[in-house]
Amino acid sequence: MTTVNKNTRPKPVALIMLEGWGVAPESTGNKLIGSAPYFSHVIEHYPVSVLNASGEEIGLPLGKAGSGEIGHTVIGSGRLFYDARYQIDKKIDENLFSSGEGFGELVDFAKAGKTFHLIGLLSSSEKEASIKHLENIIIYLESKSVGKIYVHCILDGRETNKNSGQKLVEEFSEFLAEHKACQLVSLVGRLYGLDEKNNISRSAKAFQLFSFGEGNVFSSANEAFDQIYDKKIFDEEFPPVTIREESVNPTKINSSDVVIFWNHSGQGIRQLANYFTSNLTEVKTFTLVDYNLDTEVSVLFPKPALSDSLGKIFSNNNLRQLRLSESAGFPNVTTAFDYYSTEFSDKVDKKLIPASANVPLVENIIETIKETRRQFNEAVQKSVYDLIVVTFSQIDLMAHNQERDDLSLVVKSFDDNIKSMIEAVELSGGVAVIVGTHGFAEQTIDPAVDKEVFYHSLNPVPCYLIGKQFEGYNLGWPEAVGGDLSLLKPIGSLVDIAPTILTLANLPVPKEMVGKSLI
Numbered sequence: 001m002t003t004v005n006k007n008t009r010p011k012p013v014a015l016i017m018l019e020g021w022g023v024a025p026e027s028t029g030n031k032l033i034g035s036a037p038y039f040s041h042v043i044e045h046y047p048v049s050v051l052n053a054s055g056e057e058i059g060l061p062l063g064k065a066g067s068g069e070i071g072h073t074v075i076g077s078g079r080l081f082y083d084a085r086y087q088i089d090k091k092i093d094e095n096l097f098s099s100g101e102g103f104g105e106l107v108d109f110a111k112a113g114k115t116f117h118l119i120g121l122l123s124s125s126e127k128e129a130s131i132k133h134l135e136n137i138i139i140y141l142e143s144k145s146v147g148k149i150y151v152h153c154i155l156d157g158r159e160t161n162k163n164s165g166q167k168l169v170e171e172f173s174e175f176l177a178e179h180k181a182c183q184l185v186s187l188v189g190r191l192y193g194l195d196e197k198n199n200i201s202r203s204a205k206a207f208q209l210f211s212f213g214e215g216n217v218f219s220s221a222n223e224a225f226d227q228i229y230d231k232k233i234f235d236e237e238f239p240p241v242t243i244r245e246e247s248v249n250p251t252k253i254n255s256s257d258v259v260i261f262w263n264h265s266g267q268g269i270r271q272l273a274n275y276f277t278s279n280l281t282e283v284k285t286f287t288l289v290d291y292n293l294d295t296e297v298s299v300l301f302p303k304p305a306l307s308d309s310l311g312k313i314f315s316n317n318n319l320r321q322l323r324l325s326e327s328a329g330f331p332n333v334t335t336a337f338d339y340y341s342t343e344f345s346d347k348v349d350k351k352l353i354p355a356s357a358n359v360p361l362v363e364n365i366i367e368t369i370k371e372t373r374r375q376f377n378e379a380v381q382k383s384v385y386d387l388i389v390v391t392f393s394q395i396d397l398m399a400h401n402q403e404r405d406d407l408s409l410v411v412k413s414f415d416d417n418i419k420s421m422i423e424a425v426e427l428s429g430g431v432a433v434i435v436g437t438h439g440f441a442e443q444t445i446d447p448a449v450d451k452e453v454f455y456h457s458l459n460p461v462p463c464y465l466i467g468k469q470f471e472g473y474n475l476g477w478p479e480a481v482g483g484d485l486s487l488l489k490p491i492g493s494l495v496d497i498a499p500t501i502l503t504l505a506n507l508p509v510p511k512e513m514v515g516k517s518l519i
Contacts (some may be wrong), residue, residue, distance in 0.1 A: 009506045010467060012380060014388045014425050014432040015497070016418070017075065019068040019329060020396025022439020022459035023050050025486040029445025029452075031404070032395075035411035038419040040483055042434075042464050049477040049518075050460040050485055052493035053438050061086050065456035067127065068329065068393060069267040069336045071437025071494055076337035077309050078498030078513030084289045085130055085264045088301055097136050102300035106286060109258045110144035117253050119152045119210055119276075120262035120269065120288075121194065122168055125159035125455065128194075129263040131168075133288060135175055137262060138182050149182040150251050152210045154193035154269075157235025158400055159455060165235040166225040173221065184221060185251040186210060189238030194268035197327040197355050203275045205240055211280060213250020215240030255282040260300075266291030266340075270331060273297075292340040306339045308510055310498040311389075315344040317507060319386035322379050326353040326368040329393035332437075337389065349385075351375055362406040365394045366413045373417035377424040386505070390421075391437075399441040400454060407441065426468050431504055435497055436461025460490045463497075465519070475519055492518060 026033045042048060052058065054066045059080025066074075074081050091097050098107075110116070118137060121129035134151075141149055153172075155165040169184070176182050192206040208214040216239060218224035224241045233239065242250055253259065259276070263269045270291045277285050277295040285297045314321055325333045330352050338345075353371050356364050372390065379385055395414060398407045418434070425432045439457035446453045462485055465475070480488050495515030502509045503517040 009386070010429060010431040010469075010504065011383065012385050012388045012425065012428065012430045013501055013505050014380075014390070014421075014430060015075075015501055016421070016432060016434045017072065017333070017389070017391045018395065018434065018436045019071070019332075019391065019393040020399050020438065020440035020456070021436035022053070022442040022457050022461050023436075023485045024439070024442040024457070024459050025484070027443075027445065027447060029443050029447065031399070031407045031441045031444055032411055033442075035408045036415040038415045039464075042466060043480060043483045043485065045472060046470055047465045047473060047475045047477055048480065048485065049463050049491045050488045051435065051463050051496065052490045053436060053461040054458045057490075057493040058495060059083060063458065065458050066438035066494075067267075067456060068332045068391075068396060068437050069265060072332040072336040072391070073339060074494040075435065075437070075497045076311060077306060077339045078495055078509075078515045079306070080495060080514060082303055084301060084303070085126065085133075088133055088264060088288070089130070092132065092136055098140055100301040102286060102298045102302070105298055106300065107144055109284060110141050110146040113145065113147040115148045115150070115254070115257045116141055116146055117150045117152060117210065117257055117259045118262055119259060120154060121156060121190065122153040122165070122172060123156035123160055124164060124168055125156060127159050128265040128268050131172065133264060134262045137260060138179055142179055142181050146181060149179075150185045151176070151182060152186045153184065153188075154206070155187060155189050155235035155238045157238070158190060160235070162234040162236065163229060165238065166222070166229070169221045169225070185243055186213070186215060187221060187224060187238060187241040187243070188215070189236045190268065191237045192240065193272055195271055196268060196331065198271070198352075200271075200275065203272045206272055207275055207279065209240035209242065211253045211276070213242045213244075213252055215242040217242055217244060217246055219243070219245055253280065253283060255280075258284045258286070260286045260288070261291070262288050264288050267331060267336070290340055292335050292342070303340060306341065307512060309337075309339050309341065310501055311338045311348060312341065312344055313502065313507055313510070314387050314505070315347040319505070320384055321348045321387045321389065322385045323348055323350045323389050324353070324372060324376055324379070325391040326372060326393065327355040328397055329391035332393070333389055333391040361401060362398075362409060365398060365410050369394055369410070369413050369417050373421050376421050380424045380428050380430065383428060387501070395441050399444055404444060407444075411441070422466050426466070429468075431465070431467030431470070433497065433501060433504070434462070434464040434466065435494070437494070461494075463518070477518075492516065
């Protein structure tokens with residue numbers, strides 16, 4: 001094993017990732033310009049450029065936007081993203097859907113006439129789950145003489161319009177009408193089913209609904225939608241609903257039943273799946289892809305193996321690491337960043353900044369930014385970490401929020417705290433790379449139609465290289481005229497970040513990484 005000479009490397013190397021921070025021209029929908037004076041200072045004094053963070057440049061289909069999970073995976077691995085949805089879609093189109101590694105075990109349960117429960121997100125966004133995949137699972141199970149199939153749907157309202165769930169369920173019900181073995185039995189909003197903030201009580205309510213049928217009883221999905229929408233409660237906050245007649249016993253998951261989680265991304269559903277599998281240990285559970293759960297399940301479409309990653313290379317060289325983020329970004333910086341590997345997790349310190357649910361959103365978010373800064377600066381001052389990886393997801397969370405009036409306040413707080421963090425790094429003799437994982441807050445209004453949007457953009461993201469040794473230094477990157485990064489063409493993509501970090505740390509870049517060092 002090669003060991004790096006610690007005396008020839010800046011300490012720490014800090015990688016700071018910003019979810020939802022892209023680059024676009026100044027406009028009414030750009031919530032980043034004008035609220036971040038420190039970043040304007042950085043553009044004037046340090047090497048700064050832009051990188052591609054969407055589409056084929058990072059391994060996604062043409063025209064597909066990136067996300068926090070995808071961005072972290074690409075940055076941490078130095079490879080193109082393995083897009084599970086895209087790969088599964090290809091198998092369906094080529095009539096090879098059941099060729100996934102986990103289907104051999106699945107077919108035995110189906111042929112035995114087991115009752116199946118399908119759990120996942122029903123959304124037209126298809127960022128985390130695909131209706132096409134759900135329908136193909138149902139078709140496949142029915143072809144194997146399965147017993148009953150019960151569907152438990154989580155509604156979106158975050159990546160889609162707040163009340164689009166009713167129409168989507170109506171369309172899905174038309175499909176179910178042709179598949180008599182299958183029945184829609186429960187509905188709940190993603191606030192409960194896809195909580196990412198460690199609010200276990202919310203996951204518990206979704207679990208009680210899916211497992212024991214504990215929820216508001218309605219005789220049909222339309223009846224539930226009409227009454228709940230009438231109370232001004234929409235998809236994201238949709239309360240637990242069980243669909244049955246009052247005289248009929250609720251649908252329950254028995255120990256002999258089989259469960260399939262159909263989301264093709266583990267980001268949102270991981271907490272629920274962990275809670276579910278740890279409480280119903282006797283129930284056989286499948287996941288469409290690997291969610292990196294704490295309990296053992298069967299995966300229908302496993303990810304390809306990865307021999308190394310940025311984090312693993314640092315660990316192999318006995319260099320200490322810290323991963324730091326608030327609740328929403330924590331799975332990305334601790335799981336996706338390591339390509340879902342846990343083999344060296346005992347060598348990485350992890351600090352979670354909890355997000356309180358007891359204060360208004362903007363106050364909560366600003367407090368988590370301040371606390372992240374405090375813990376980061378403390379870690380830098382201790383001088384024990386060689387690599388510090390930090391994720392800020394607060395800007396992305398605010399951009400997703402339907403009330404955006406306070407977004408500029410959050411950006412300003414973020415700018416102030418980042419300034420303090422970088423000053424601590426420079427004082428220690430370290431170096432920092434700041435990069436966006438995907439765009440969003442820079443384009444909250446679609447300029448083509450002048451309407452608000454609540455989905456990620458295809459815009460490039462900024463990349464800042466900061467350290468005393470780089471102040472006033474020209475790396476040969478094109479310079480932004482007037483500090484306007486939107487005038488620049490990307491010099492690479494997110495796959496180039498890992499090789500750049502390794503170069504900064506005087507570590508060799510493995511040939512398996514498809515990216516190149518930017519310095």
